[in-house]
Amino acid sequence: MKQSVYINSVGSVSAQKTFDNSFLDDVVLHNDTVINVIAPNYKEYIPPAAARRMAKGIKMSTVSAKNAMQEAEVAEDEIDAIIVGTGLGCIGDSEKFVSDIIDNNEQFLTPTRFIQSSHNTVAGQIALGIGCKGHNFTYVHSAISFESAVLDAKMQIEENEAKTILVGGVDELVDHHISTHRLIGHIKKEAVETMSILKSGTSGAVFSEGAHFFVLSNEKKSSCYSELVALKTFNVLSESQVSDETSNFLMEQGLTEESVDLIIMGNNGDNDFDSYYDSLSKGAFKNVAQAYFKHLSGEFDTASGFGFWLANMILKQGKVPASVQLNEKRAESVQTILIYNQYRGENHSLTLLKKC
Amino acid sequence: MSELKQELKEKIIEQLNLEDVAVDEIQDNDPLFGEGLGLDSIDALELIVMLDKDYGIKLADPKEGRKIFESVQTMAKYIEENRSR
Numbered sequence: 471m472k473q474s475v476y477i478n479s480v481g482s483v484s485a486q487k488t489f490d491n492s493f494l495d496d497v498v499l500h501n502d503t504v505i506n507v508i509a510p511n512y513k514e515y516i517p518p519a520a521a522r523r524m525a526k527g528i529k530m531s532t533v534s535a536k537n538a539m540q541e542a543e544v545a546e547d548e549i550d551a552i553i554v555g556t557g558l559g560c561i562g563d564s565e566k567f568v569s570d571i572i573d574n575n576e577q578f579l580t581p582t583r584f585i586q587s588s589h590n591t592v593a594g595q596i597a598l599g600i601g602c603k604g605h606n607f608t609y610v611h612s613a614i615s616f617e618s619a620v621l622d623a624k625m626q627i628e629e630n631e632a633k634t635i636l637v638g639g640v641d642e643l644v645d646h647h648i649s650t651h652r653l654i655g656h657i658k659k660e661a662v663e664t665m666s667i668l669k670s671g672t673s674g675a676v677f678s679e680g681a682h683f684f685v686l687s688n689e690k691k692s693s694c695y696s697e698l699v700a701l702k703t704f705n706v707l708s709e710s711q712v713s714d715e716t717s718n719f720l721m722e723q724g725l726t727e728e729s730v731d732l733i734i735m736g737n738n739g740d741n742d743f744d745s746y747y748d749s750l751s752k753g754a755f756k757n758v759a760q761a762y763f764k765h766l767s768g769e770f771d772t773a774s775g776f777g778f779w780l781a782n783m784i785l786k787q788g789k790v791p792a793s794v795q796l797n798e799k800r801a802e803s804v805q806t807i808l809i810y811n812q813y814r815g816e817n818h819s820l821t822l823l824k825k826c
Numbered sequence: 827m828s829e830l831k832q833e834l835k836e837k838i839i840e841q842l843n844l845e846d847v848a849v850d851e852i853q854d855n856d857p858l859f860g861e862g863l864g865l866d867s868i869d870a871l872e873l874i875v876m877l878d879k880d881y882g883i884k885l886a887d888p889k890e891g892r893k894i895f896e897s898v899q900t901m902a903k904y905i906e907e908n909r910s911r
Contacts, residue, residue: 519864522843578879580841581871 472628473688475698476826481538481638482779483509483530484680485768493538493783493789497766499664503657504648504677519603523582524595525560529644530681531592532599539600541693542634542685550603550632550684552593552625555615555639557771558587559608560646568588592640605632613813614703615639616682616772617821620782621701625687639772640685649678656814658739665793666740667765678768684782693783696807696823699723704818712749712818716810719820727754731801732790734777736811738764743815750810751796759804762795763776773820774811781807785825796823831902838898841876842869854899863895870895882910 484486486498489510498508507530515533524532531554539549541545563586570579570709585591590608597606605626609618616639623635635743651657658674667676686698700723706716720726733755735747751760761784767776784790805825812818835849836859842865855863859870870891877883877894883905885891894904 518846522845523868576878578875580875581868584841585868 473630474690475624475627476687476690476694476741477684477695477698477823478687478691479538479685480695480779480782480801481533481534481536481541481683481825482680482776483510484566484766484776484779485678486766488779489533489537491541491564492768493787494793497664497793500676501663502676503659504643505536506643506655507679511675520599523586525586525591525642526679527556527560527562527681528586528592528595530597530642530679531596531640531683534640534683535638535683538685539636542687542691543693544634546600546602546687547602548634548710549600549602549636551607551623551626551635551664552597552602552635552781553605553607553609553635553689554590554593554596554620555611555617555772555775556589556617557608557612557615557641558647559610560586560642561590561647562642563587565644565646569815593741596636611817613771613811613817614819616775616778617701617703617745617819620686620698620778621703622823624698624701627686627688633689634685634687636683637686637728638681639775640681641679641770641772643677643679648677662739668737668762670739671741673740673742675740675764675769678770678773679768679772680773680776682772682779684778690826694826696785697776697826699822701819701823706816707812707818709749711747712746712810713819714751716750716752716808716820721807723822725806725822727758730755730758730806731804731809732759732761732784732793732807733804734761734763734781734807734809736764736774736777736813737762737796738769740814746815746818747810748811757799759789759790759799759801761794762796763794766793769813771813774809777809778821781809781821781823785823786818827902827906830905831898834898834901834905837876837880838863838873840873852898855897857897858895877905880911881905881908883908
């Protein structure tokens with residue numbers, strides 16, 4: 471018999487003040503084309519000797535993972551596995567390492583940047599920090615990196631291969647990454663105000679960064695946020711296939727569009743690709759309460775981790791903040807949430823959560 | 827020699843990301859590893875690369891490093907005697 475999968479805690483470092491687990495009480499309004507995280511004081515979480523070799527992505531992840539573990543009240547030796555999703559890993563050190571190779575004619579390469587230039591350094595550093603010798607895996611799969619990590623954890627818990635898993639998604643913003651994405655037009659040319667992003671009418675997205683970690687378990691703890699019911703990813707879908715695949719996904723769970731209390735979507739204000747979301751919001755979900763999140767989190771490969779965090783907070787706290795509401799519909803009580811995300815028409819994901 | 831020691835202290839702080847350490851907190855004879863600055867084996871590799879890149883000194887035997895990297899004083903002395911740039 472398959473085990474149920476519970477999300478017992480959340481941890482977030484994002485472009486909003488989420489590191490203290492507050493729930494968008496004061497939305498940070500940006501007006502830019504790239505936005506950085508609202509960083510905690512890392513020294514409160516990480517000893518200076520350890521922090522000195524940590525890239526920004528590792529620091530964000532360490533804080534986020536620590537908060538999640540603390541809230542779930544799991545001891546370090548209770549974590550059976552650490553699974554992380556990341557689009558670009560610690561790209562800052564990757565860039566420095568490659569620059570060193572070029573600048574120094576392939577000589578004088580230092581170990582620290584090499585260690586941090588690998589994608590799996592985040593999961594590795596967290597494991598070293600807590601002494602976890604269990605399954606340690608990193609998924610690198612563009613906009614479904616985070617979902618791939620969650621799916622692996624879900625399957626392991628369902629099949630009783632693990633009881634408690636720390637799962638997360640992380641990506642960091644660095645200069646070269648920004649300049650190349652500006653060059654290819656993936657970043658908006660003009661600054662956009664946070665709450666006006668869907669009205670921008672222009673191409674590209676507002677880029678950002680963040681780290682989101684969760685403790686998933688077969689045991690429902692008092693801190694429980696939700697039950698992870700189903701998750702599916704797709705590499706390529708046409709706009710017309712999105713509705714059909716969403717219907718099929720819900721049908722497999724004995725649900726219809728109307729029985730979902732809230733749909734959370736990853737609209738990022740990109741005029742060329744938000745139509746994928748419109749196919750749901752103006753179609754089968756037009757009578758369902760809708761929310762969006764990338765105006766608050768910005769766009770990055772694992773931005774859906776913020777969407778996952780938002781869904782869990784809504785289910786636990788029983789309220790949908792006004793700042794994320796997309797339409798006029800309001801659910802009386804939010805019991806079931808569907809998250810739909812994609813980036814530039816590729817790497818689509820559907821995640822179904824229910825209140826526990 | 828004192829200029830070189832000052833330069834070494836600045837480089838150690840910068841290259842090893844010792845954010846909370848100031849140059850004047852490092853005494854010439856303070857041990858760099860263990861109880862002193864608390865450097866570790868990865869730092870030792872960073873220092874070996876620094877000797878090569880900045881002073882043209884190649885350490886053929888990494889064990890030599892144990893004596894050379896005892897302190898800023900021993901580092902400066904070794905660099906003065908062996909540097910090619």
